Amino acid sequence: MELTEEFGRYLGHISARLGRAERKAGLQEYCRALMLPLQRKSIEPLAAAIDPYHVPALHQSLHHFVATEQIAQRDDAHCARYQTHKMQARAPKM
Numbered sequence: 600m601e602l603t604e605e606f607g608r609y610l611g612h613i614s615a616r617l618g619r620a621e622r623k624a625g626l627q628e629y630c631r632a633l634m635l636p637l638q639r640k641s642i643e644p645l646a647a648a649i650d651p652y653h654v655p656a657l658h659q660s661l662h663h664f665v666a667t668e669q670i671a672q673r674d675d676a677h678c679a680r681y682q683t684h685k686m687q688a689r690a691p692k693m
Contacts, residue, residue: 606634625664632661 610630614623632645642665646657 606631622664625660628657629661629664 610627614626617623617626628649629645632649633640635645635648637644637648642661643654643658646661647654650657
């Protein structure tokens with residue numbers, strides 16, 4: 600499986616717990632932007648890299664997501680269990 604597909608599946612898995620579609624999209628856009636090879640990882644350069652034709656709107660959208668989204672500790676634990684399961688599945692059998 601290609602790495603981008605795996606990352607997309609991971610983002611889909613963790614965003615499934617966020618509820619509304621705009622919250623899911625916010626998390627997915629933000630995480631994908633953080634993976635870009637940019638020197639500055641603040642909101643404006645991320646927005647410009649994602650969609651250079653709609654920077655102000657995307658900047659506002661990403662800023663709103665980052666400022667208002669609170670992922671609970673139980674969600675952090677859920678993500679950690681998901682990753683642990685994926686790593687164990689890939690570990691060489693001894």
